[in-house]
Amino acid sequence: MLDAERERITSYLKERGYYNFSVNNIMFWADTLGGNREVDLRVVVKQYLTGYNARGQAVMDNNMVYRIDRINIFPDYDPTVARTDTTLVSRLDTLYYRGLNIIYEKRPNLRPSVLRQAVPLYPNYVYNSAQVNRAYSDLMALGYFKSARIAFEEQARPADDADNYKPLPSVRRPIRPGHSTPARGTSRATSSARRRSNRASRSISRGALRRVSTG
Structure with missing residues (x-):
């Protein structure tokens, strides 16, 4: 029961x-x-682990809300070519279409409108894991990609905004006992995200959201 509540x-x-x-x-x-056979149960939300310092001590930070910044899509990304071809970047062009930066070489093989329909993410949208999963499913449903992998990169936040972060509150509730890539290559898309504290109305940090599809 408690594990199911944590998942929810x-x-x-x-x-x-x-x-x-x-x-x-x-x-x-x-x-x-x-x-009275009752249990006073408190749900406590902890800070998240960001890493370890030079002394091996855990470094914690408050939980924060993220927003998407830029979305860059590379439909015909080939990781082998990207590693070995030093001139690849100089041959690439970018087409902007309704919030998507579509990166291509020579000419796009997928219409921008098709990609826009398959990616339900837009700049300045709050991060939503369900929408990210939907983007993966819709991209694969196009029949153009062999497989996909979604990953994220986070940019450093300004040090002077550290005081604006607010932890999620704990919740107390009583419970009774018994309640218990393309077929011919690969695809890559990137997007940056900026995060916002629960309290602040302005952006206080930026991170990057990168989606990579591999063959």
């Missing part, structure tokens, strides 16, 4: 901008001193 909360938050949130951020404190 995590899914809810990741569909509302909390890109870094995971079930490991949630813990439960149970108080049975109240009697």
Whole structure:
């Protein structure tokens, strides 16, 4: 029951901008001193682990809301060519279409309108894991790609905005006992995202969202 609740909360938050949130951020404190066969259960939301410092100590940060910034799509990305061809970048062009930066060589093999329909992400949209999953499914449904992998990159936030971040609150609730890539190559798309604190009305940090489809 508690694990299912952790999954539900995590899914809810990741569909509302909390890109870094995971079930490991949630813990439960149970108080049975109240009697009457009731348990006072507190749901505690912890900070997320960003890494470790030079002393090997955990570095924690508040949970934050992210927004998408730029979306760059490379439909015919080939990782082998990207690693070995030093002149590839100089041969690429970019076509902007309704929030998408479509990167191509010579000419696009997919119509921009087709890609726009398959990618339900737009600049300045709050990160939504369900929409990211939908983008993956819709891209694969085009029949042009062999496989896809979605990954994210995060840009550093300005140090002077650190005080604007606000942790998610804990919640207390009583419960009773018993409640218990293309077929001929690969595809790559990138997008940057900026994150916003729960309290601040302005953007206070930026990150990058990168989607990579491999053959």
